[in-house]
Amino acid sequence: MTESINRKLPTWDEYYKNEKIEKMPWYNENLDLDLEDELNAMHLNNGIFLDLGTGPGTQAMELAKKGFDVIGSDISGTVIERNKIMYETQYHNIKFVVDNILYSDFKENYFDYIFDRGCFHVFSEDRPKYYNQIKRILKQKGILFLKCFSIDEPMKDDPYRFSQNDIHNIFSKNFHINVIKKTVYQGTLDPLPKALFSVMKLIK
Numbered sequence: 766m767t768e769s770i771n772r773k774l775p776t777w778d779e780y781y782k783n784e785k786i787e788k789m790p791w792y793n794e795n796l797d798l799d800l801e802d803e804l805n806a807m808h809l810n811n812g813i814f815l816d817l818g819t820g821p822g823t824q825a826m827e828l829a830k831k832g833f834d835v836i837g838s839d840i841s842g843t844v845i846e847r848n849k850i851m852y853e854t855q856y857h858n859i860k861f862v863v864d865n866i867l868y869s870d871f872k873e874n875y876f877d878y879i880f881d882r883g884c885f886h887v888f889s890e891d892r893p894k895y896y897n898q899i900k901r902i903l904k905q906k907g908i909l910f911l912k913c914f915s916i917d918e919p920m921k922d923d924p925y926r927f928s929q930n931d932i933h934n935i936f937s938k939n940f941h942i943n944v945i946k947k948t949v950y951q952g953t954l955d956p957l958p959k960a961l962f963s964v965m966k967l968i969k
């Protein structure tokens with residue numbers, strides 16, 4: 766794993782206050798293609814989905830359109846307030862809440878599915894806290910869909926990068942790993958950053 770990030774960034778909330786959301790590197794209007802393919806292959810279209818670190822809320826909204834009951838959570842109150850105004854009024858099956866995954870207030874065994882596109886890969890020493898919270902809030906046999914940067918991505922800035930072995934080593938204690946595949950992170954960067962997409966079932 767690349768453990769080289771040691772820079773002072775604006776907080777996530779400051780970032781969402783000051784920058785245009787559509788210009789953010791991770792902004793992706795459509796549902797992540799790897800998630801879309803996987804949901805189709807698994808014939809999934811209902812249940813409670815957490816879009817963790819929802820940011821612009823586009824992924825949460827696309828999941829709600831597919832028929833899931835969706836909660837989009839983020840540490841930034843600014844982006845959550847924006848999403849409430851933009852999306853909660855349009856869809857009855859979507860809710861946005863402020864929640865820090867490292868100290869999450871979600872109930873135990875609550876979610877059938879969690880999608881994390883870009884939150885896990887910002888943590889280093891807090892990774893065990895993240896892992897324990899995911900394990901706590903996901904139901905037994907619940908599925909974590911994870912997209913993170915890959916060690917194949919040459920860009921020097923953050924976030925952390927992972928190999929397929931890293932993902933295996935971090936998650937295999939409590940997860941049955943169905944897929945860890947090489948892909949890209951769809952957003953506004955050109956070229957798109959190299960990424961990994963994993964599908965993992967929780968066995969508590």
Ligand SMILES: C[S@@+](CC[C@H](N)C(=O)[O-])C[C@H]1O[C@@H](n2cnc3c(N)ncnc32)[C@H](O)[C@@H]1O
Nearest residue numbers: 777791818819820839840841865866882883884
């Ligand atoms: C790279 S962005 C990805 C946004 C979104 N998932 C997407 O695909 O458009 C990472 C997001 O994680 C959120 N985040 C960072 N730390 C967090 C934490 N401890 N708990 C919850 N969300 C967090 C940030 O505010 C940001 O919106």
